[in-house]
Amino acid sequence: MGCSMAYFMSISKSRLRRAPIGAVSPGDQPPNMTLRASTYAVVAVGLTVGFLLGHGSGWRGSAELHTLMEAVATLLALLIGAMALVRYYSKKSNTILFxxxxxxGTAFLDGYHAVVTSAFFRPFMPSDLPSLIPWSxxxxxxxxxxxMLLSWLAWLRQxxxxxxxxxxxGTVYAFSAAFTLACFLFFAFAPLPAAYYPEIFFHRPEEFAPALFFLLALIGYLRKGAWKSDPFEHxxxxxLVVGLVGQTVFMSHSGTLFDYEFDVAHSLKKASYVCVLSGLLISMYATFRREEESAERVRAIVDTLVDGVVVxxxxxxxxSANPATEQIFGHALGDLIGRNVKILAAAPYAAEHDQYIENYLTTGQAQIIGFRREVEGRHRDGNTVPLExxxxEMRLPGERLFVGILRDISERRRVDRLKNEFVSTVSHELRTPLTSISGSLGLLxxxxxxxxxxxxxNLIDIARNNSDRLVRLIxxxxxxEKIESxxxxxxxxxxxxxxxxEESLxxxxxxxxxxxxxxxxxxEAVAGKIIGDRDRLTQVMTNLLSNAAKFSPEGGTVRVSVERQxxxxxxxxxxxxxxVPEEDRGRIFERFVQADSTDSRSRGGTGLGLSICKAIAERHNGIIDFETTTGDGSGTTFHLRLPEWHAGKATLSPARGPLPRILICEDDADTAFLLQGILEGGGLAADIARDAxxxxxxxxxxDYLAMTLDIALPGQSGIELxxxxxxxxxxxELPIVVVSGHIGQSREDLGGQEFNGDALSVVDWLSKPVDGDRLVAAVQTALRRRQSDVRPCILHVEDDADVCRVVATLLDQxxxxxxxxxxxEARRRLTERTYDLLVLDLSLPDGSGLTLLPDLRRRMPLVPVLVFSAHESGEEVAREVAEVLVKSRTSNDQLLAAIKALIGSE
Incomplete structure (x- = not known):
C-alpha cells in the first residue's frame, strides 16, 4: 500500500516529495572532488592574475554602464531569491531560507545602488556620488x-x-526587512564619510568588512563538505570564492569611480550571482530527474501489482487506478476515471460507500479507513467478486484523497470452500460409519x-481398539483444523x-x-468455580490422563491434584x-510432536493432543505448562491453570406492571405524530412528550413499557436523559429506542456503548427518516421481554419430527x-406473527436454513438466531447468529440454558 500511495501522490497529482539538495541520482557519476577543489583554486588565482595584468590600465567606465550593470544584478538577485524561497517551501531548510x-534584500539594495547613478535620481541624493556609490x-x-554566513550557521545550529x-x-524575514530598511534610512538622511583613501595601499579599506563575512562563510561551507557531492553547494x-576575490583584490584597490578595478568588481558580483543561480537550476533539474526516475520505478512496481489500486x-x-483493477473488475481504466467508485462495489457496499466518506469527513470516525476487511465487488458483467x-488516507494541500488496495480473494474463498467440504466429508462420511463399526463391535x-x-x-478387541483409535485421530x-480457522x-x-x-477420572x-x-x-484437592466449556475441559483432562497413562510404567499411579494459586x-x-528429553521440551506443545518418535508405535497417538490442550486452555484465559526430569522415575507433571470465578450478587429491580403504552419523546410535532401513527398501527398506544x-x-x-427518544431535544439532551x-x-429497566438524525454523534457521546437487546440500555438506534417496520419490531421485541405474563414465542425450523417434539417438550414451561x-414453511410462519427467537437447523429438505436470515432481518431485525444442527458451523455462520450448538455435543440442559439466555427468561 505504501508503494501505491507514493505512486499516486507522484503520478496522479504531481506532488512529488523533494529529494535533499545534493543527493546523487542513481546512475549519475559521482563528482570529482579533486577537480572541484582545483577549480576553486584556479578561479581565485586566475582572477588575481587578471587583476595584476589590468591594474593601472586606462580603462574608464561611465555612470550609465554602472546603472545598467546594477540593474542586471538587481534582476539576478530577485530571481535567485524567488527561486530559493520556492525551493524552501517545497523542502524546509534554514540554509535555503537565509x-x-x-x-x-540584496536585490533592493542593488536596485538602490543602480539608481544613485541615474541622472533622474541624482539631485535627490543627500551625498555626492564619490561617497554614495561606494557606500551603497x-x-x-x-x-x-x-x-551567507547566517545560512551556514543556521545549518550548524539545526x-x-x-x-x-x-x-x-518570520524571524528571518523580519531581520532581513529591518536590515534593508536601516540601510535605506541611513543613505537617505545621513551624510556619508569619505570612501576613498588614495594615500594607503588599499584605497577602499571598508571593502574588507563584507570580505571578512564572505571568508567566514566560505570556510564554513568548505568544512561542511557538502560541496563534494552537492551541485548546489559546489x-x-x-x-563565495568569486565574491571574496572581487572584494579583497579588485574593489579594495579601486582608486576612483568607474575605473578598471571598479567595473571588474561589479562584473564579478554578477558572476557570483550567476554561480548561485546555476547551482539552483542544476540541483532542481537533478531533483526533478531523480523524482521522475523514482516515479517511473514506483509506476512500474504498481503496474505489476496483482492487487488493484484505486485513488x-x-x-x-x-x-487513478492500476492495470490490476482492470483485470479484477473488467472495466477499461479510461472508463473508470471520473466515475464514482460505487461502480466497483456490490450491494450493500455500494449504497453505504458515500455514507462512510461523509461520516469520516464530518465526525472523524473511521469505519473503513485504516482497517482491512472483506467486501463484495461488482464485475462489469454483473457478477460479484470477493475482495479484501x-x-x-492521503492528506494533500487543499484536499484529501483515499487510496484503496483491493485483493481478489476468489481463489482463497474457493480453497476455503474445498477445505470446508473436505472437513465436512471427513466429519460425516468417516466418523458416522466408524461410530457404527465401533458400536457394533462393542455389542459383539x-x-x-x-x-x-x-x-x-481377541480379533474383535483388536478391531474395536483400532476403530476407537481412528475415531480419536479424526x-x-x-x-x-477448527482451532486454526x-x-x-x-x-x-x-x-x-x-x-x-472427578467425572474425568x-x-x-x-x-x-x-x-x-x-x-x-x-x-487435599480444593473445590472452586470457573467459567468454561465443560466438554472442552473434559477433552483436556482426557488428553492429559491418557498421556500420563501411556507413559507411566505398569503398576504406576497417575496423581491428580487441584490447588488454589x-x-x-x-x-x-x-x-x-x-x-521428557531435554531436546523435546521446547516443542512439546507443537503439533505432531512426541517425546520420542518411536513411542507412537508402542503407545499410539498422533502428537496432536497437547497442541489441542494448549489452544483450549488459552481460550479459557488459562495456561498449561509442565515440569519434568529424566532418568530418576519422577516423570512429568502438567499444570493447567484456570482463572477462578466468583459469582457476583445480582440485584433485581422491582417488577413493573405491563401496560401496552409507549412514550414518545420528540420535539418535532410532525415526527412525533408520525411515530404515534406507526406505533398505533402496530397495536400499541402512545403518548407524546416534547422535551425531557x-x-x-x-x-x-x-407506567410505560418502552420509550422512543430523540437525541436533539430542547433543554436537556437525549443523552443526558x-x-x-x-x-x-x-x-x-425501561427499554429505549433512539430515533434521531444524529446517530453517529449520539453513539460517540455515549462512549461507544451499544447493548442492543439489553433492557438496561438502548434497544435499537434508528435514523430519520424512520423505518416503521423496524420501529414496531424493536418495540414489540422489547415488550415481550418485559411482560411477565406473555410467554415468548419461538420458531423452530427443523425437518426431524422427533427433534421437534424433544425441543417442544423441553420448552413446555x-x-x-x-x-x-x-x-x-418457515417463510410463511415469519409472515404470520413475530417471534422472540429462531432455532434453526442448517440442513433442510429445500435448502439451507441460512437462507431464512435475510427474511428474518427484514421483518424482525432484532430477533436472535440459535443454530441447532448436526453440522459444524464455520466462523462466517457464527458471526451472523447469536449462538451455535451442535446436536451431538449439546445436552438438554445446555440447550435450555442457551434458549433462556437468548429470550431473557429466568
Whole structure:
C-alpha cells in the first residue's frame, strides 16, 4: 500500500516529495572532488592574475554602464531569491531560507545602488556620488555576506539541535526587512564619510568588512563538505570564492569611480550571482530527474501489482487506478476515471460507500479507513467478486484523497470452500460409519451375538481398539483444523471444577486399566468455580490422563491434584514415567510432536493432543505448562491453570406492571405524530412528550413499557436523559429506542456503548427518516421481554419430527414453540406473527436454513438466531447468529440454558 500511495501522490497529482539538495541520482557519476577543489583554486588565482595584468590600465567606465550593470544584478538577485524561497517551501531548510531572504534584500539594495547613478535620481541624493556609490555598494555586499554566513550557521545550529534548532521564517524575514530598511534610512538622511583613501595601499579599506563575512562563510561551507557531492553547494562555494576575490583584490584597490578595478568588481558580483543561480537550476533539474526516475520505478512496481489500486477524492470520484483493477473488475481504466467508485462495489457496499466518506469527513470516525476487511465487488458483467479491501488516507494541500488496495480473494474463498467440504466429508462420511463399526463391535464383545471363541474375541478387541483409535485421530485432526480457522465453538458457563475432574477420572479409569495404571485424586484437592466449556475441559483432562497413562510404567499411579494459586485454580496431572528429553521440551506443545518418535508405535497417538490442550486452555484465559526430569522415575507433571470465578450478587429491580403504552419523546410535532401513527398501527398506544422534562413527568405519572427518544431535544439532551433514567430504579429497566438524525454523534457521546437487546440500555438506534417496520419490531421485541405474563414465542425450523417434539417438550414451561419443517414453511410462519427467537437447523429438505436470515432481518431485525444442527458451523455462520450448538455435543440442559439466555427468561 505504501508503494501505491507514493505512486499516486507522484503520478496522479504531481506532488512529488523533494529529494535533499545534493543527493546523487542513481546512475549519475559521482563528482570529482579533486577537480572541484582545483577549480576553486584556479578561479581565485586566475582572477588575481587578471587583476595584476589590468591594474593601472586606462580603462574608464561611465555612470550609465554602472546603472545598467546594477540593474542586471538587481534582476539576478530577485530571481535567485524567488527561486530559493520556492525551493524552501517545497523542502524546509534554514540554509535555503537565509539564502533566499538574503538575495531578496540584496536585490533592493542593488536596485538602490543602480539608481544613485541615474541622472533622474541624482539631485535627490543627500551625498555626492564619490561617497554614495561606494557606500551603497558596501551595504549591498555586507548584507549578502552576513546572510551567507547566517545560512551556514543556521545549518550548524539545526545539525546540533535537530528540529529545536530550526529558525522560524518570520524571524528571518523580519531581520532581513529591518536590515534593508536601516540601510535605506541611513543613505537617505545621513551624510556619508569619505570612501576613498588614495594615500594607503588599499584605497577602499571598508571593502574588507563584507570580505571578512564572505571568508567566514566560505570556510564554513568548505568544512561542511557538502560541496563534494552537492551541485548546489559546489556552485555556492564557487560564488563565495568569486565574491571574496572581487572584494579583497579588485574593489579594495579601486582608486576612483568607474575605473578598471571598479567595473571588474561589479562584473564579478554578477558572476557570483550567476554561480548561485546555476547551482539552483542544476540541483532542481537533478531533483526533478531523480523524482521522475523514482516515479517511473514506483509506476512500474504498481503496474505489476496483482492487487488493484484505486485513488478517489472526497466525492468518491476515481482519479487513478492500476492495470490490476482492470483485470479484477473488467472495466477499461479510461472508463473508470471520473466515475464514482460505487461502480466497483456490490450491494450493500455500494449504497453505504458515500455514507462512510461523509461520516469520516464530518465526525472523524473511521469505519473503513485504516482497517482491512472483506467486501463484495461488482464485475462489469454483473457478477460479484470477493475482495479484501484496505483504505488509507492521503492528506494533500487543499484536499484529501483515499487510496484503496483491493485483493481478489476468489481463489482463497474457493480453497476455503474445498477445505470446508473436505472437513465436512471427513466429519460425516468417516466418523458416522466408524461410530457404527465401533458400536457394533462393542455389542459383539458384550455377547449380543452369542458366545464366541477366545480367538474371535481377541480379533474383535483388536478391531474395536483400532476403530476407537481412528475415531480419536479424526476428531483430533478436525479439532486442529477448527482451532486454526477459529471455528472451534466454546459454550462458556459457570462450572464446578472438582466434580468435572472427578467425572474425568471415572470416565478414563478403564483406559488406565489397559496400561495397568491407577488414577488417583489427591485428598487435599480444593473445590472452586470457573467459567468454561465443560466438554472442552473434559477433552483436556482426557488428553492429559491418557498421556500420563501411556507413559507411566505398569503398576504406576497417575496423581491428580487441584490447588488454589492466587486467583487461579491449578490442576496438576503427574505421572511416574521416564520424563521428557531435554531436546523435546521446547516443542512439546507443537503439533505432531512426541517425546520420542518411536513411542507412537508402542503407545499410539498422533502428537496432536497437547497442541489441542494448549489452544483450549488459552481460550479459557488459562495456561498449561509442565515440569519434568529424566532418568530418576519422577516423570512429568502438567499444570493447567484456570482463572477462578466468583459469582457476583445480582440485584433485581422491582417488577413493573405491563401496560401496552409507549412514550414518545420528540420535539418535532410532525415526527412525533408520525411515530404515534406507526406505533398505533402496530397495536400499541402512545403518548407524546416534547422535551425531557415532560418525559420525566409522564414517566412519573404513568407506567410505560418502552420509550422512543430523540437525541436533539430542547433543554436537556437525549443523552443526558438516558443517563438520568438509568440512575433511577423505576426507569432503569425501561427499554429505549433512539430515533434521531444524529446517530453517529449520539453513539460517540455515549462512549461507544451499544447493548442492543439489553433492557438496561438502548434497544435499537434508528435514523430519520424512520423505518416503521423496524420501529414496531424493536418495540414489540422489547415488550415481550418485559411482560411477565406473555410467554415468548419461538420458531423452530427443523425437518426431524422427533427433534421437534424433544425441543417442544423441553420448552413446555418456558415458551411457545412453532415448528416449521422446511424453508418455505418457515417463510410463511415469519409472515404470520413475530417471534422472540429462531432455532434453526442448517440442513433442510429445500435448502439451507441460512437462507431464512435475510427474511428474518427484514421483518424482525432484532430477533436472535440459535443454530441447532448436526453440522459444524464455520466462523462466517457464527458471526451472523447469536449462538451455535451442535446436536451431538449439546445436552438438554445446555440447550435450555442457551434458549433462556437468548429470550431473557429466568
Amino acid at each position: 539564502i533566499g531572504a538574503g538575495f531578496l 555598494w558596501v551595504a549591498s555586499r555586507q548584507f549578502l555576506a552576513v546572510f 545539525t546540533r539541535l535537530g528540529d529545536a534548532g530550526r529558525i522560524g521564517e 556552485w555556492l562555494v564557487l560564488s 478517489i477524492n472526497e466525492r468518491g470520484q476515481i482519479l 479491501l484496505a483504505v488509507a 464383545a458384550g455377547g449380543i451375538g452369542g458366545e464366541m471363541s477366545e480367538q474371535a474375541n 476428531n483430533d485432526i478436525l479439532d486442529v 477459529g471455528r472451534m465453538v466454546f459454550n462458556m458457563e459457570p462450572l464446578d471444577l472438582l466434580p468435572l475432574i 471415572s470416565d478414563n479409569a478403564g483406559y488406565g486399566t489397559q496400561f495397568g495404571v491407577d488414577f488417583q485424586l489427591a485428598q 492466587d486467583h487461579l485454580l491449578r490442576v496438576s496431572v503427574a505421572d511416574s514415567g521416564p520424563g 422534562e415532560a418525559a420525566k413527568r409522564l414517566l412519573g405519572e404513568r 438516558i443517563r438520568e433514567l438509568r440512575q433511577d430504579v423505576s426507569t432503569r 418456558t415458551a411457545d414453540v412453532v415448528a416449521a419443517a422446511s424453508v418455505d
